[in-house]
Amino acid sequence: xxxxxxxxxxxxxxxxxxxxxxxxxxxxxxxxxxxxxxxxxxxxxxxxxxxxxxxxxxxxxxxxxxxxxxxxxxxxxxxxxxxxxxxxxxxxxxxxxxxxxxxxxxxxxxxxxxxxxxxxxxxxxxxxxxxxxxxxxxxxxxxxxxxxxxxxxxxxxxxxxxxxxxxxxxxxxxxxxxxxxxxxxxxxxxxxxxxxxxxxxxxxxxxxxxxxxxxxxxxxxxxxxxxxxxxxxxxxxxxxxxxxxxxxxxxxxxxxxxxxxxxxxxxxxxxxxxxxxxxxxxxxxxxxxxxxxxxxxx
Amino acid sequence: xxxxxxxxxxxxxxxxxxxxxxxxxxxxxxxxxxxxxxxxxxxxxxxxxxxxxxxxxxxxxxxxxxxxxxxxxxxxxxxxxxxxxxxxxxxxxxxxxxxxxxxxxxxxxxxxxxxxxxxxxxxxxxxxxxxxxxxxxxxxxxxxxxxxxxxxxxxxxxxxxxxxxxxxxxxxxxxxxxxxxxxxxxxxxxxxxxxxxxxxxxxxxxxxxxxxxxxxxxxxxxxxxxxxxxxxxxxxxxxxxxxxxxxxxxxxxxxxxxxxxxxxxxxxxxxxxxxxxxxxxxxxxxxxxxxxxxxxxxxxxxxxxxxxxxxxxxxxxxxxxxxxxxxxxxxxxxxxxxxxxxxxxxxxxxxxxxxxxxxxxxxxxxxxxxxxxxxxxxxxxxxxxxxxxxxxxxxxxxxxxxxxxxxxxxxxxxxxxxxxxxxxxxxxxxxxxxxxxxxxxxxxxxxxxxxxxxxxxxxxxxxxxxxxxxxxxxxxxxxxxxxxxxxxxxxxxxxxxxxxxxxxxxxxxxxxxxxxxxxxxxxxxxxxxxxxxxxxxxxxxxxxxxxxxxxxxxxxxxxxxxxxxxxxxxxxxxxxxxxxxxxxxxxxxxxxxxxxxxxxxxxxxxxxxxxxxxxxxxxxxxxxxxxxxxxxxxxxxxxxxxxxxxxxxxxxxxxxxxxxxxxxxxxxxxxxxxxxxxxxxxxxxxxxxxx
Numbered sequence: 011x012x013x014x015x016x017x018x019x020x021x022x023x024x025x026x027x028x029x030x031x032x033x034x035x036x037x038x039x040x041x042x043x044x045x046x047x048x049x050x051x052x053x054x055x056x057x058x059x060x061x062x063x064x065x066x067x068x069x070x071x072x073x074x075x076x077x078x079x080x081x082x083x084x085x086x087x088x089x090x091x092x093x094x095x096x097x098x099x100x101x102x103x104x105x106x107x108x109x110x111x112x113x114x115x116x117x118x119x120x121x122x123x124x125x126x127x128x129x130x131x132x133x134x135x136x137x138x139x140x141x142x143x144x145x146x147x148x149x150x151x152x153x154x155x156x157x158x159x160x161x162x163x164x165x166x167x168x169x170x171x172x173x174x175x176x177x178x179x180x181x182x183x184x185x186x187x188x189x190x191x192x193x194x195x196x197x198x199x200x201x202x203x204x205x206x207x208x209x210x211x212x213x214x215x216x217x218x219x220x221x222x223x224x225x226x227x228x229x230x231x232x233x234x235x236x237x238x239x240x241x242x243x244x245x246x247x248x249x250x251x252x253x254x255x256x257x258x259x260x261x262x263x264x265x266x267x268x269x270x271x272x273x274x275x276x277x278x279x280x281x282x283x284x285x286x287x288x289x290x291x292x293x294x295x296x297x298x299x300x301x302x303x304x305x306x307x308x
Numbered sequence: 309x310x311x312x313x314x315x316x317x318x319x320x321x322x323x324x325x326x327x328x329x330x331x332x333x334x335x336x337x338x339x340x341x342x343x344x345x346x347x348x349x350x351x352x353x354x355x356x357x358x359x360x361x362x363x364x365x366x367x368x369x370x371x372x373x374x375x376x377x378x379x380x381x382x383x384x385x386x387x388x389x390x391x392x393x394x395x396x397x398x399x400x401x402x403x404x405x406x407x408x409x410x411x412x413x414x415x416x417x418x419x420x421x422x423x424x425x426x427x428x429x430x431x432x433x434x435x436x437x438x439x440x441x442x443x444x445x446x447x448x449x450x451x452x453x454x455x456x457x458x459x460x461x462x463x464x465x466x467x468x469x470x471x472x473x474x475x476x477x478x479x480x481x482x483x484x485x486x487x488x489x490x491x492x493x494x495x496x497x498x499x500x501x502x503x504x505x506x507x508x509x510x511x512x513x514x515x516x517x518x519x520x521x522x523x524x525x526x527x528x529x530x531x532x533x534x535x536x537x538x539x540x541x542x543x544x545x546x547x548x549x550x551x552x553x554x555x556x557x558x559x560x561x562x563x564x565x566x567x568x569x570x571x572x573x574x575x576x577x578x579x580x581x582x583x584x585x586x587x588x589x590x591x592x593x594x595x596x597x598x599x600x601x602x603x604x605x606x607x608x609x610x611x612x613x614x615x616x617x618x619x620x621x622x623x624x625x626x627x628x629x630x631x632x633x634x635x636x637x638x639x640x641x642x643x644x645x646x647x648x649x650x651x652x653x654x655x656x657x658x659x660x661x662x663x664x665x666x667x668x669x670x671x672x673x674x675x676x677x678x679x680x681x682x683x684x685x686x687x688x689x690x691x692x693x694x695x696x697x698x699x700x701x702x703x704x705x706x707x708x709x710x711x712x713x714x715x716x717x718x719x720x721x722x723x724x725x726x727x728x729x730x731x732x733x734x735x736x737x738x739x740x741x742x743x744x745x746x747x748x749x750x751x752x753x754x755x756x757x758x759x760x761x762x763x764x765x766x767x768x769x770x771x772x773x774x775x776x777x778x779x780x781x782x783x784x785x786x787x788x789x790x791x792x793x794x795x796x797x798x799x800x801x802x803x804x805x806x807x808x809x810x811x812x813x814x815x816x817x818x819x820x821x822x823x824x825x826x827x828x829x830x831x832x833x834x835x836x837x838x839x840x841x842x843x844x845x846x847x848x849x850x851x852x853x854x855x856x857x858x859x860x861x862x863x864x865x866x867x868x869x870x871x872x873x874x875x876x877x878x879x880x881x882x883x884x885x886x887x888x889x890x891x892x893x894x895x896x897x898x899x900x901x902x903x904x905x906x907x908x909x910x911x912x913x914x915x916x917x918x919x920x921x922x923x924x925x926x927x928x929x930x931x932x933x934x935x936x937x938x939x940x941x942x943x944x945x946x947x948x949x950x951x952x953x954x955x956x957x958x959x960x961x962x963x964x965x966x967x968x969x970x971x972x973x974x975x976x977x978x979x980x981x982x983x984x985x986x987x988x989x990x991x992x993x994x995x996x997x998x999x
Contacts, residue, residue, distance in 0.1 A: 105343035114343070201344040231343055241339040242348065250339060251348050258348075265347040 057081040091192050092136035092152040093129040094219075095122045095162075096184065097169055098198030100143040101245040104171035105199075106289070107230030114226045117289040118197035119166045121224065124297055125195065126166075130159045136192075137162060141169040144176035146183045152192070174246045177202065177210040184214055191218035197287075200225050201246075204272040208280050215281060222283040225273060229290045232266055234258040312383035312968070319378040323371055330367035366991050369984040376980055380973040385966040396489045396517075397449050398434035399479065400424060400456075402463050403496030405440050405470035406858070406905075406924040407931055410497070410531070410618035413524035414465045417495035420521050421460045424493055425453065435482075436460055439496065441468030441859035441903075443478035449486060467858040467905040469925040470496065472942075473504035476512055483513040495521045498934045501927035510942055520939060524931070532568060532586065532614040533929035534624035535559035539599065539608065541844075541854035544633040544662035546600045551662065553597035556610040556624065560586045561930045563616075572596040573609040574628075603630045605919035607907050621929040625907060625921030626855040633662035634682035634847060639689050641717060642669050647687040647822040650830035654839035663843055678703035683846035688715035688821045690724055690731075697725050705811025707914040709846035714785040715821025724787065727808055727815050731785040735802065742780035746799035752807070754795060754841050775834020783826040785819045792817065812865065812914070816842065848916065855921040861899045862920065865913050881909040883922070 060069060060080035070083040097118055106113040112120070122139070129135040138152030139162050150158075150165045194214055200207055200223070215221050236255040243250050253262075270286060277284035285300050311317065400421050408414040421436075428434060433451050436459040438444040446459040475494070483490055492512070496502075498520065504510060512518065538555040546552045554572055565588050572580040579600065586592045594610075601608070611623040636655065638648050648667035655663050663682060670689040673696040678684050684700060686692070690712075692700070704710055710726055716734065723730055737743040748755055781798060789803040796805035806817045824830045829838075856862070864878045877894035881887060883906020889897060902908055902922045910918045 102343040105341065199343060201346050228343070234342075242342040242345060243339045244345040245341050245343055247345070249345055251345050253348050261349070262347050269347070 056084050058084055094138045094152055094192060094194050096140045096196040097122060099141050099147060099169045099171050100174050101171045102199050102201055105228055105245055107228050112289055114199055114228055114289055115171050118226050120293050122197060123163055123166055126159055126162045139165045142180040143173040144179055146180045149187060177207060181210050194219045195222045195224060197224045197226055199227060200273055204276045208276045212280050223277050224285050224287050226287045229288050234262060309384060309386045312385060314382055316378060316381035322374050326367055326370040362987060362991055366987045369980055369987060373980040373984055376973055376977045380970050380977055383970050385968045387966055396491045397486050398428050398432055399490050399492045400434060401437045401439050401494045403470050404438045404463050404466045406467045406928040407497055407499050409465045409620040410529060410931055411524055413497050416523050418460055421495050422457060425456050438463045439470050439475050440466045443474055467924045469928050470502040472502050473509035476510045479516055480513055483516060489515045491517045491519060493519045493521060497524045498522045500932045500934050501930050503934060529617045529931050530563040531616050531618045531929055531931055532560045532563055532612055533621040533926060534610050534612055535926050537610050537624045537626050539626050539628060539854060542629045542631060542662055543599060546598050552599045553595055554599050556594045557591055558584055558586055558594060558612055559591045560589055562589060564588050569613045570594045571611045573611060574601050575607050601628050601630045605629050624923050627919040627921050628854060633664040635664045635666050637678060637681040637684045638665050638667040638687060639670050639673050640667060640687040641689045644823060646824060651822055654836045655843055657836050658840045658843055678708060683709045686712040688713050688717050690717055692725050700726055704813035704815060707812040709814045711816045711842060711846060713818040713822050715823060715826045727817050729788045731787050734783055734785050736783045738782055742782050743798045745776045745779050746797050748776055749795045752795045753845055775832055779827060779829055779832055781820055781827040787819050855923060856902050858902060858905055858922055858924050861901050863899050864897050878913055879911040883907055
């Protein structure tokens with residue numbers, strides 16, 4: 011029954027992000043019966059035989075003392091981890107192909123709110139928010155204090171699409187703000203060159219952050235459905251172009267697929283996670299899939 | 309270009325409909341917002357341009373469709389004067405008729421034609437013709453200036469009569485072969501008498517432009533001429549006051565009252581002179597008697613000292629043959645003196661020739677040689693001695709002529725000698741009173757009016773023709789006329805007068821008698837003219853005559869006679885003293901056209917000699933030109949004329965032809981409708997997809 015309410019269209023009608031986040035998280039957590047305690051904590055995961063070059067700090071010396079074998083101890087998470095969400099609030103995120111469907115910004119808000127709820131309410135982790143476009147527009151420091159969740163949700167509410175996306179300028183601020191290792195989740199439509207995006211975001215990982223890119227796209231951005239020649243207006247640059255259906259069906263589809271593929275490959279190649287969020291997919295399903303994959307990946 | 313129904317052009321207002329739909333009520337495509345145009349290319353603008361072009365194309369097609377529809381209803385036409393000068397055939401026609409000899413008009417006409425040819429555009433084809441009695445084609449359509457100039461220079465003044473109907477006929481035939489617009493330049497004196505009786509005969513094809521170059525039309529030239537001469541073709545006794553006389557009619561055209569001297573010349577010597585006062589624009593008659601000419605063929609002429617600008621028509625030529633009276637053999641039944649009486653009396657009244665009738669009973673004709681006679685009459689005597697019959701048959705086959713009458717004796721004798729036919733029975737109309745003549749063959753020389761003879765307007769043929777309607781026939785022999793030419797039929801279609809060619813001779817068969825018993829022909833007024841014409845026809849003098857018109861034909865031999873006299877040639881000496889026929893023609897020609905004025909000497913195949921005075925048609929002497937309004941009418945007979953000044957004298961009539969082109973416009977409408985359907989279906993299909 012809950013699935014019915016987790017449709018993006020239905021979620022869009024819920025005005026309160028708190029209620030929305032609780033609905034989503036309770037919905038998909040209720041579906042994870044076998045492992046209700048998974049999360050972002052750094053708990054023990056497994057032993058692995060030492061190989062030359064491994065960091066000696068991770069060697070389980072107690073085990074070595076008992077068995078004289080050298081094993082590395084691997085952790086699943088840190089119980090005091092912090093979650094930082096980077097939300098792209100550029101104009102392009104305001105796009106929706108249908109009035110009944112949430113915009114990419116709304117969908118990112120829903121997903122971020124759900125993650126905040128999951129982190130703070132379920133995991134007692136610190137959570138923070140950075141809203142940016144071509145500069146950092148809002149920053150809520152990660153914290154576990156009382157009232158942090160409402161602050162984050164209010165920050166999400168206030169994040170209205172504006173200006174253009176520019177990863178390079180806010181990057182310096184990200185590095186300053188993210189001085190403590192944790193999980194960094196970025197919501198954006200990533201209309202940039204994948205190489206430039208990775209090159210810009212990659213430094214975040216140097217601090218030991220685990221970086222996850224949520225690529226938010228409208229289904230019509232992947233497969234535009236033009237019935238005839240049309241004039242398209244770029245939401246960020248307001249540039250106008252006359253396009254024909256034949257082009258969108260062939261060349262455009264090939265380019266966007268290549269872009270997604272490139273972004274995924276380069277992200278994973280750089281040791282980061284990538285997940286594509288399409289705004290017509292149920293939000294809880296999307297998050298559960300992501301978390302299930304993440305759990306499996308750990 | 310014009311319109312037959314121009315009021316339909318108000319329908320052009322409907323063009324506002326597509327203008328409103330396409331331009332005023334313009335469909336605007338709202339721009340669609342999109343997150344990023346990063347993956348789109350500017351090259352896609354061309355597609356919309358295509359679409360806009362298709363949009364404008366559709367608008368153009370719809371506008372064109374309506375305009376063409378309105379145009380088709382307005383029924384447009386074009387005037388076919390188009391085409392460059394090089395595309396038109398320049399047809400130069402120089403009138404070389406007899407009237408062009410007057411003054412200097414012929415030289416001027418040739419000069420004008422030469423100037424026109426010299427001034428024609430480079431590469432334009434031209435053709436030269438001469439208009440006389442017939443249209444003589446002197447060149448084909450060519451561009452060779454030298455050949456064209458030579459053709460014009462070779463034209464010599466002729467003696468024929470120009471006929472504009474002949475010109476129109478020739479041009480019509482030419483247009484059917486050249487298939488290009490023709491510009492006809494006519495260099496002529498535009499004689500009024502050159503117009504045909506039926507104006508429609510002058511009509512030219514629509515793509516012919518007539519450019520007239522009149523010469524000598526103003527001021528009108530007074531001209532006196534010898535219009536006609538009545539003289540005996542054969543004269544036996546110069547002291548016979550009844551026959552030995554020459555009557556000439558002097559006519560003036562556009563002339564004041566004047567006294568002129570008229571001379572009679574025989575063999576070049578003036579033998580008599582008369583003074584005659586000619587009324588203004590009228591006629592006067594002059595008589596010369598007696599006509600004393602020596603034995604043989606004599607060249608005679610009546611000449612007037614006209615002192616006008618046209619001396620060529622001041623003389624009229626004729627020939628007179630002085631000889632003993634020709635004998636006519638009249639074979640009749642025993643006891644039948646009435647036929648000879650009636651026929652002899654009528655024969656004696658013949659003025660144009662002298663005949664001496666020799667009646668003889670049929671049973672006494674055994675030793676008679678028919679070849680000594682001008683012709684033979686078998687009057688109701690169908691039973692002949694075999695020797696005479698054979699001699700008569702040879703005589704006919706050799707060129708002799710026979711008149712046979714089949715009266716009451718035909719009932720008992722089925723076979724008609726010489727004629728070869730059979731008489732089935734004798735039909736009597738006594739119960740119904742009498743039979744009348746139903747139809748006569750006006751084309752036969754016996755009944756044909758011969759106004760062309762210079763001996764006067766011969767109404768004798770017409771009189772003969774008219775008089776037969778009063779004839780009462782009581783009894784007639786029914787003769788099989790299968791191979792004969794029926795000249796006169798009764799009202800019940802029974803042949804009454806027939807002619808049959810036997811060898812080179814002719815046999816006339818009158819299926820009744822001359823005795824005033826079986827019919828009343830001998831007492832009818834038409835009898836004497838009939839006997840006169842018949843006698844001259846059978847004697848052969850009719851076909852020779854003493855004068856002829858230029859362009860008339862002289863029969864030289866018949867087809868049947870050609871076989872008999874195949875080895876004997878005909879000899880013709882023209883007025884210049886040259887032989888007019890080649891050896892081949894002399895052996896085979898059946899007729900000869902007298903193309904020049906003057907005396908022609910002819911020796912026929914059967915040994916007969918003839919001298920024919922040939923005169924131009926006297927209508928050529930009337931130099932009155934065609935009225936301008938008639939010329940304008942000629943030009944506008946087929947198309948609205950455009951009159952422009954001529955390059956030299958006269959004026960030009962541009963003959964334009966109107967050609968309706970609504971059919972082509974409708975084809976364009978169809979094409980536009982199909983194109984509009986195709987473009988609209990694609991365009992509107994796109995619109996539906998977008999919706």
